[in-house]
Amino acid sequence: MRQLFVLLFLLNGLNQICAQESNDPIKLFVSSRVDTTSKDVRSIIQLYENYYKSKPDSIYNNPYWNKKEKELYNDFDFSRVSIFQGGMDATYLFRAFSPFVMSVEPLGEKYQIRVLFASNTTNPKYIGSKVWCIQKLNAIKENDQWVLENLIVGISKKWSTKRSGIIEYVYPPNHSFDKTAAKNAEKFCSEIIKRFNPAYKSTFKYYVTNSIDDMGLLENFDFYFVGITTGKAREGMILTAKGDEYYPHEFVHKLLPENPNRGYIIEEGLAVYLGTRENKTEYENLMKKLATDLKTSPEKINFKSIISQEVRYNGYPTAYPAGAGICELIYNLKGDDGLRQLMKSDTKDFESIIKSVCSITKLTEAKVQAEWNKTLEKYIGKSSQTEEIQN
Incomplete structure (x- = not known):
């Protein structure tokens, strides 16, 4: 599934579409079905409001x-x-999408709060992102005080687990575990570690779900428009909505050597080039999209506009094939050693990407641009079969 890039329409028209106008910018609205006569329920609502007043961003x-x-x-x-x-930040979020408490219900010794974030827009241009999300969180007692908790532990409490190499799979009772896919995943991870991060000694959990909504629950969303995707690598875990054990794109995210100065384009480019490319058709289709746009819309889609991310989305997330093109260019010239240098480089923005790529390849900026274009051009005319784009 294509990762959905959310362009915040409120940045350009916040005054026209603001959902909440109040002297207190962090204020909840509460459904009449919520039993506010209950002391505990009132405490949970206050807890949630306090959390959003405490810079949760x-x-x-x-x-x-x-x-x-x-x-x-x-x-x-x-x-x-x-x-x-x-x-x-929280103030901006509350202004743009009025938080509405839909329910606060007991869940054993816990409570669960469900909050809708939605704007008041009726503009057809923005109506598709009217509902930002429905967030769901647990509240538990800690030292006689209510505090918030993620849903993931409760949801997966009765799920099965199975270990394969460095991966601990966690999957629901209705999932049929695929040993072959797990073995392929184990082999892929071992190869990536050997090539690029031999110091990696950790293990991670891999949560299998069968839909984006099921995966969303693991990130505390009953519904989400924002951040919707089919897979995410988080601290100590990977989440997938694809319903299988093999997700090379996300494995790459998890296994790359850490580098706080690695920017989004190179991070995703490495995951696409080393991971998504395991599915040749999927990789070629993605590269072809950008190659075609470079040829047909050069004023809008070009090296500078894409690498700088002036154009982030054009029916697909442009960073993915753009970054993969850089990785492919470097690999063709410098092999794994070049990719290892790229992984360790400062690539936070356009200037740092250019500086790093020029240093690795020993090419001028103009030559890098020309080689990048040539790398992508070869995908025009290749497979046009529709495939999902991994995150």
Whole structure:
């Protein structure tokens, strides 16, 4: 499935579409079906509101989240990256998409809160992203205080597990485990580690679901438009909506050597070139899309506009084939050693990408651009069979 790139329409028209106008920018609206006569329910609503007043878009020791998950994960709120996509903070989010508490229900000794984030727009141009998400979180007691909790542990509590190499598969009772796919995954991961990250000694969990909505629940979404995709690599885990054990694109994300200065284009480019390319047709189809656009719309789609991500989405996420083109170019000239250098380089923005690629290949910027175009041009006329684009 194509990753859905969400362009925040509110950046260009926030005053026209703001959903919530209030002296208090962080304020919840509550459905009449919610039993606000219950002290615990009122406490859960207040907890949720307090959390959003405490800069949840930032990662720190937030007092409104449970201690155990904060110790396990640096980025402990599994919905944070998606819900604050585009650089929003909580105030901006609440202004654009009025949070509406749909339900607060007991769940054993816990409570579960479900909150709709939706704008008030009726503009046909933006109506498709009117509902940002429906977030669902647990609330549990910790030292006699209510704190928030991810859904994933409760959802997967009765799921099966099976180990294959460095991967611990976690899958629901209705899933038929594919040993062959798991063996292929084990072999692929071993090869990537051997080639590019021999110091890697960790294991990770791999959660198998059969739909984007089932996967969304593992990230605390009852429904989500924002961040929707078929796979994600997170701390210590991979989530997949594809219903199988083999996801090379996400394996690459998980196994690459860490580099905080690696930018989005190169991160995704490496995952596409080393991972998605395992499916030749899928890879060629993706590369062909960008190659065709470069030929037919050169004023809009060109080396500078794509590598700088001035054009992020053109029916497909442009960073994927653009980054893969850079990786393919480097591999053709410098092999694995060139890719290893790229993995370690500063590639945060256009200038740093150009500087790093020129340094690795010993080419001028003009020559890099020409070789990148040639790398992509060869895919025009190749397979046109429709395939999903992995994330």
